[in-house]
Amino acid sequence: MTIENKVVVITGASSGIGETTAKLLAEKGAKLVLAARRADKLQKIVDSIQSENGDATYIATDVTQIEDNQQLVEHAISTYGKIDVIFLNAGLMPNSPLSKLKSDEWNQMVDVNIKGVLNGIEAVLPKFISQKSGHVITTSSVAGLKAYPGGAVYGATKWAVRDLMEVLRMESAQEGNNIRTATIYPAAIETELTDRITDKDTAKGTEQMYDQYQISPYSIANIVAFAIDQPEDVNINEFTVGPTSQPW
Ligand code: NDP
Numbered sequence: 001m002t003i004e005n006k007v008v009v010i011t012g013a014s015s016g017i018g019e020t021t022a023k024l025l026a027e028k029g030a031k032l033v034l035a036a037r038r039a040d041k042l043q044k045i046v047d048s049i050q051s052e053n054g055d056a057t058y059i060a061t062d063v064t065q066i067e068d069n070q071q072l073v074e075h076a077i078s079t080y081g082k083i084d085v086i087f088l089n090a091g092l093m094p095n096s097p098l099s100k101l102k103s104d105e106w107n108q109m110v111d112v113n114i115k116g117v118l119n120g121i122e123a124v125l126p127k128f129i130s131q132k133s134g135h136v137i138t139t140s141s142v143a144g145l146k147a148y149p150g151g152a153v154y155g156a157t158k159w160a161v162r163d164l165m166e167v168l169r170m171e172s173a174q175e176g177n178n179i180r181t182a183t184i185y186p187a188a189i190e191t192e193l194t195d196r197i198t199d200k201d202t203a204k205g206t207e208q209m210y211d212q213y214q215i216s217p218y219s220i221a222n223i224v225a226f227a228i229d230q231p232e233d234v235n236i237n238e239f240t241v242g243p244t245s246q247p248w
Pocket of ligand 1: 035063091141186187189191192193
């Protein structure tokens with residue numbers, strides 16, 4: 001089955017990569033279930049998809065809460081009767097040097113970027129195992145592949161996602177669950193991600209870097225569509241995607 005009529009759940013769908021992916025997949029005939037905390041934004045995106053004759057619904061979701069993730073999966077099934085793909089994309093990047101001891105932000109990143117992904121997996125896995133099909137896609141980051149100053153905790157969370165996803169792929173194959181996985185490692189993408197950096201020096205350096213290199217979130221949406229569109233017996237497990245001009 002290709003993208004058309006697949007039921008796709010997206011976390012972090014209220015802006016950036018999640019929003020753009022939702023709109024692209026809706027154009028391609030998928031049925032979208034959008035999740036994030038900002039319900040007003042989700043409502044507008046659903047309205048916009050529906051105005052183009054697309055099919056979408058939303059449910060306000062805090063990915064750090066397991067109950068919210070379970071309600072999200074139940075909402076998809078009660079609305080569309082099934083769930084084919086979950087794109088665990090919600091994330092935060094309030095970078096700073098470790099010496100600034102911004103431990104509240106460290107904890108937020110662990111809660112959203114790691115536990116949010118685990119909660120999504122916990123909520124959806126029983127369904128995918130029982131139906132012997134499903135596709136788990138996550139947004140890690142090039143920070144999950146390469147270390148850089150200022151990105152210790154963010155990188156650690158994205159490194160963790162890489163490991164979780166690789167083991168999910170291996171175990172799903174071993175157990176014969178027929179679950180596909182894809183982990184995406186984006187570099188600089190033009191979204192709201194950098195707006196929440198509170199350390200002034202880090203914010204300035206990041207802004208300069210993004211101003212020079214950033215590319216459209218459609219670059220990632222296209223990859224999600226490509227991964228979903230592969231034949232059911234083909235798993236493309238990893239994608240590293242960034243600006244052609246970014247020299248690292
Ligand atoms: P945005 O800031 O535009 O989007 C982040 C999304 O995450 C928002 O929809 C936000 O929604 C959601 N989110 C944050 N916290 C929670 C929460 N507790 N529960 C539910 N949703 C939450 O940035 P991007 O689109 O860039 O980020 C998407 C993913 O891409 C992230 O995982 C990020 O780490 C990753 N990434 C981005 C790169 C970039 O350069 N932009 C590079 C590499 C990876 P709301 O606030 O409404 O809850």
